[in-house]
Structure formats: structure tokens, C-alpha cells
Amino acid sequence: MEKHAAELLLQRMLGNTTATFREGQWEAIDAVVNQRRKLLVVQRTGWGKSAVYFIASKIFRDRGAGPTIIISPLLALMRNQVAAAERLGITAETLNSTNREEWQRISDKLLQGEVDCLLVSPERLANQDFIETVLYPIADRIGLLVVDEAHCISDWGHDFRPDYRRILDILRQLPANTPVLGTTATANNRVVEDIRQQLGDIVIQRGTLARESLALDALVLGEQSSRLAWLATVIPQFSKSGIVYTLTTRDAELVAEWLRKNGISAFAYYSGVTCEGAEDSNTAREYLEQALLANKIKVLVATTALGMGFDKPDLGFVIHYQMPGSIVGYYQQVGRAGRGIDSAVGILLCGSEDRAIHKFFRESAFPAEAQIHELLNVLSVNDGLTLRGIEQRTNLRYGQIEKALKLLVAENPSPVVYTEKLWRRTIVSFSPDHERINHLMNQRKSELADVESYITTKECKMQFLRRALDEPGAEHCGKCSSCLQHPLLSPDIDSGLLHAANLFIKHADLPLNLNKQVAAGAFTQYGFKGNFTASLQGSTGRILSR
Structure with missing residues (x-):
């Protein structure tokens, strides 16, 4: 693929016959499409990272390659990106928490080769059924893997998300020459090096971070x-x-x-x-x-x-x-x-x-060791539980359970697994990495000190x-x-x-x-399911004390 042909795709995507590539965009497309490299693009927001991976996806699909998988935490951006992809003639679908009723239909289309780009929220990677029945069967024909907001994969990133660690499991299933594109606007040298160690032999492309206006x-x-x-x-x-x-x-x-x-x-x-x-x-x-x-x-x-x-x-x-x-x-x-x-x-x-607010954030960032062991113990004596089932059998709040499971499922191998809509204990033992946690806590303190400076x-x-x-x-x-x-x-x-x-x-x-939806599994004796009817919804209350 030559630059001129790729630029025509850019013009089609933007609806602008005079559009040209910004500095670095063609070089990124060339590295992924023609050289089939693993590439990390560190460019400021608004540079046009999505244009790079959609144009690359279009080229790959026109060559007969399999779908592009885009892992992204950006629900707002997903909505905009689907529209942009359609202008290129790309069939794009999303799997995230807002369209559960569509998951099966979209997964079936993907397996049948009818989806060009699949945008997946990182939370879906914690679902072992999704990994084994959807991603693994197409792993050998994935045309391009995109890790959007790649700094989330790093412990050192300001927005580290444990679900991103599951990306490493997917990478192990891909053929060695599968192109991989990571994108981020915010990665210092330490984060870049951490990403390099996890993703392997990657090329780094950095742009200027100046904001002239x-x-x-x-x-x-x-x-x-x-x-x-x-x-x-x-x-x-x-x-x-x-x-x-x-x-x-x-x-x-x-x-x-x-x-x-x-x-x-x-x-x-x-x-x-x-x-x-x-x-x-x-x-x-x-x-x-x-x-x-x-x-x-x-x-x-x-x-x-x-x-x-x-x-x-x-x-x-x-x-x-x-x-x-x-x-x-x-x-x-x-x-x-x-x-x-x-x-x-x-x-x-x-x-x-x-400072007090940030101290609270730091101290609540990792679940307490006692909470993790309580969760693992209850999973050990039950043959699979939902989140609500765990909540009913422990002294843990729903949010605490979610946080603990996110941490556990990111371990490799993991002491828990999510299959058939249930959380289950595996034979893998678990011991918290206190040294790593303390290291990260100190790093967060250092980051706040930099803001004060x-x-x-x-x-x-x-x-x-x-x-x-x-x-x-x-x-x-x-x-x-x-x-x-x-x-x-x-x-x-x-x-x-x-x-x-x-x-x-x-x-x-x-x-x-107050909640307008019935929690899954709650009030089953009354037949409640889904949204409360208007007559049963509580009025908005007021908190009078701070």
C-alpha cells in the first residue's frame, strides 16, 4: 500500500477531498500494514490515532485478512468511531456494558466473518467464555490487534486497569507476525518501557506534546x-x-x-x-x-x-x-x-x-487482603457464584467484590475464572504481592508531589x-x-x-x-425483574449532612 492510496482513504473517512496525513500518521500505517510491526504510538489527543487503525483495518480487509480487534475503554469514543468506520465501508460493532442484549448476535457475526472491526471494552476480557468461544477461534486470522489507551496496561500508568492484563493472554494465541498497534496520549519513559516488556519487540513513535493554543x-x-x-x-x-x-x-x-x-x-x-x-x-x-x-x-x-x-x-x-x-x-x-x-x-x-482525598484514593485502590481471602474462601466451597451470590455469602459490598475480582482475574495464572456467567475458584493459589503494592503506593505519592511542584x-x-x-x-x-x-x-x-x-x-x-432497576437475583419471591414500575420507584431523597 502506497501513501497516496492510503490518503484517499483518509479523505473518504473525513469527507474532505483535500485532507492530508498529519505528521507521523502515514509512518504508523506503513509500519503496521507494510512492515507488520508491533507499534506503540504516543501522540497527543486529537492527533488522529483512530484514523491510523481504521485505515489500516480497511487495507487489511481489502487484502482478505481477518477482522481488527480494538480493545478500548472509551464508550463515548466507540459511538463516534463506529460512524467514522462506516464512512470507510467498514462494518464495525461494539461489545460493552451498554449493549448486553446484542452480544450474542455480534459474536455470531464475528465468527462468520461479517465484522471488519470489533471494539471491545477491557471488561469483556475478564469473561473466559468470551475469550474461549469468540476470540480464540479467530485468533489465527485476526488482521490487526489494537490496544487503545495502551498506558492502561502498565502498573505505572495513571489509569492502570487490571482487565488490560488479559490482553497478554490474547497475544500468546496470535501468530507471531500479527501486527499490533498500541495508542496513547500519555506515557512517560517508565510506562513505555513497561509496555515494551509486556508486548514484546515494539517500535515506539513519539510526537510532540506541545499545546500551542x-x-x-x-x-x-x-x-x-x-x-x-x-x-x-x-x-x-x-x-x-x-x-x-x-x-x-x-x-x-x-x-x-x-x-x-x-x-x-x-x-x-x-x-x-x-x-x-x-x-x-x-x-x-x-x-x-x-x-x-x-x-x-x-x-x-x-x-x-x-x-x-x-x-x-x-x-x-x-x-x-x-x-x-x-x-x-x-x-x-x-x-x-x-x-x-x-x-x-x-x-x-x-x-x-x-491531599486527604488523594490519601483516601490511594488507600482504597487495592482491596484488603482479608477481603480477598474471604472472597476466595466462599468461592472454594461453592460451585460457581454470581456477584450477588458472593455478596449474599460474605460481609463484602458489591463494589468491594468487583474490585477484588478485577485484581484476581488479572493474575496469570488466575485464582478465579468467569465461565457460564458464574465466578469459580481455580486450583491456583494466591498471595498478595506486598512489595509491588507498596511500590505503587509510593509512586502515587510521588506523582502527587509532582503536581504540587x-x-x-x-x-x-x-x-x-x-x-x-x-x-x-x-x-x-x-x-x-x-x-x-x-x-x-x-x-x-x-x-x-x-x-x-x-x-x-x-x-x-x-x-x-434511588435505584430504578432491580438487582439481579433480588426479591425473586415477588417476581420483580428489570426496572421498577413507576409506581414502585422511590422519589429522589436529600442528604442533609456532610
Whole structure:
């Protein structure tokens, strides 16, 4: 395949007869298609990584190769990618938590050779039935394996996901010459080396991490009331819409409600969010994403649930209400601003509660050893259990069980296996790797310390981020607060707004949203299944104490 022919596919995909490859795109396609290499592409978000693997997939399929398997955690991006693939004449399907009723139909189509690209959420890799009955039978004819957001495979990545470790099992089943493409926007040298050790002999392609349109600043405003008052003053000054990131869902609701009280169109966004007219959280999140994309709202106040894959080229600002946990995570989030416009702003606010929140996150990141042994013991004496079945037989909450199983299933070999819709104990013994866990905990502390250094540094802010991500030769941006030697926006706070914010915090309550669906296996004696009828649904409650 020559560059010109591939560029025609790009133009078809984008619907633009004058489109040309960005720097590095053709080289990536050439490495995968013509050289059949294992390639890790480290390019900033918006560069066009999906164009690389869809065009490569089209070329492979036209040559008679098997389907492309794309492992991606990005539900929002999956929706957009299917549409992009269709413009190339590619039949793309997705398997994720939102379309369970379609899994069997899609799997059958894949086995019959009727799917060109399959986008799979990493959680599906924990299902041994799916691995053995769907992926393994087509392993010898997979045309291309794509690991989207490849930093998730690394312990050192800011967004490590245990399910990604199952990718290694799939790699072992593939013919040695099967091309593999890993993509990420956020990987420093340590993460890249970890990925190299796991995926094997890979070629690394790195692009620049500079964000020419983005001006950066950081402010220390310890009290929440000060930050709320500052936001209410500053956000109306922006001509474009943007995102405010918080560390917790509680604060997302708090900030969004405060902004609405001050005449700013703002909505909270997080995993589990609900909104009027949406039948479930996934629908609600898609609705909110589309509202922001269409500029129907000024601000989404979001947790990291609004993460990888959300792309709004004209986003005017990203403000962090609290410190993020790492430079890598911050770069990815703040880099959502200014992708398609000449000027955008990224402001990091630091509060007095930030360190305590991150300490809680670190300490709850790994399930307690006692919880793991309790789970394994109950599986040992039962011939397969559902999550609800485990919950009924242990003193563990549903979320604790999920976290423990994710950790266990990532072990190789694994002490648990998921088959026939049940979790079962295997003969493999399990002993927690305390040294590794302590190492990772210390690394998380170090990452937070780097963020604190970013806040106080006199160095160019963009240069600091690029250097922290191991990009050599990063130059000054000329537009951040350090380069300009003054704040981008006034840190002054209106005394009237500050007083109002203090009263708001003291008197604000929080919504208590009750389940609208019956938990699987619950209330069987009453015949309940699926959604509660409207007459049985509880009204939204209010939490009055913080």
C-alpha cells in the first residue's frame, strides 16, 4: 500500500477531498500494514490515532485478512468511531456494558466473518467464555490487534486497569507476525518501557506534546467557598464553554448547583449520573456530552468519568477545582481545551482538602487482603457464584467484590475464572504481592508531589508538563502565567460572592438517587425483574449532612 492510496482513504473517512496525513500518521500505517510491526504510538489527543487503525483495518480487509480487534475503554469514543468506520465501508460493532442484549448476535457475526472491526471494552476480557468461544477461534486470522489507551496496561500508568492484563493472554494465541498497534496520549519513559516488556519487540513513535493554543496557570485557594466564588466570577468571562473537573461526585453536584444558582448553565457529570428523561446513566451521560458539544450548556462539572475519548475542538477552558493525582492525568484532562481554536485556558486550583482525598484514593485502590481471602474462601466451597451470590455469602459490598475480582482475574495464572456467567475458584493459589503494592503506593505519592511542584513552579507551565512526560527539548510556551509573570485571570474574590458561597456550603444538601432497576437475583419471591414500575420507584431523597 502506497501513501497516496492510503490518503484517499483518509479523505473518504473525513469527507474532505483535500485532507492530508498529519505528521507521523502515514509512518504508523506503513509500519503496521507494510512492515507488520508491533507499534506503540504516543501522540497527543486529537492527533488522529483512530484514523491510523481504521485505515489500516480497511487495507487489511481489502487484502482478505481477518477482522481488527480494538480493545478500548472509551464508550463515548466507540459511538463516534463506529460512524467514522462506516464512512470507510467498514462494518464495525461494539461489545460493552451498554449493549448486553446484542452480544450474542455480534459474536455470531464475528465468527462468520461479517465484522471488519470489533471494539471491545477491557471488561469483556475478564469473561473466559468470551475469550474461549469468540476470540480464540479467530485468533489465527485476526488482521490487526489494537490496544487503545495502551498506558492502561502498565502498573505505572495513571489509569492502570487490571482487565488490560488479559490482553497478554490474547497475544500468546496470535501468530507471531500479527501486527499490533498500541495508542496513547500519555506515557512517560517508565510506562513505555513497561509496555515494551509486556508486548514484546515494539517500535515506539513519539510526537510532540506541545499545546500551542493552551495558556496555563495554577492558583492556591484553600477554602471551597473561595473557589466557588472565584468560579462564579471567572466563568461568565469566557466566551466559550468548558469543563470543571472535581475529584468526587459530591463536589461535582455541589459546584454545578452553585454555578446554576449564579446564572451559569452547568450540570454534573459522573459515573451513575441521572437526568430527566434518561432511562439510565449511560443515556444521561451521552445526553450531557451532546449538550456540551452543541454548546447548549456552559459547563460540565465532571469527575474523571468524562475522560479519554471526549473531543470538543472548540472547548474554551478546563478548570480543575481540586488537584489531580498525577501530571500525566492532568495533561490529558487539561489538553481537552483548545484543540481546534487559537486560544484556550487551563487553570488548576488547589484546595486544603485535596491531599486527604488523594490519601483516601490511594488507600482504597487495592482491596484488603482479608477481603480477598474471604472472597476466595466462599468461592472454594461453592460451585460457581454470581456477584450477588458472593455478596449474599460474605460481609463484602458489591463494589468491594468487583474490585477484588478485577485484581484476581488479572493474575496469570488466575485464582478465579468467569465461565457460564458464574465466578469459580481455580486450583491456583494466591498471595498478595506486598512489595509491588507498596511500590505503587509510593509512586502515587510521588506523582502527587509532582503536581504540587507544578502548582508552585516558576518554570514555564507547558515546559514543565512536557518535561515531566519525558519529551526532550521542550521549549517555553510564551503564554502561561510563568512566562507572562502574572496570573492569567485575577485571583481576587468578590466579598459578596464569598459570603454567599459560605452560606451555600452550610445549607446545601445533596440528592440521594434511588435505584430504578432491580438487582439481579433480588426479591425473586415477588417476581420483580428489570426496572421498577413507576409506581414502585422511590422519589429522589436529600442528604442533609456532610
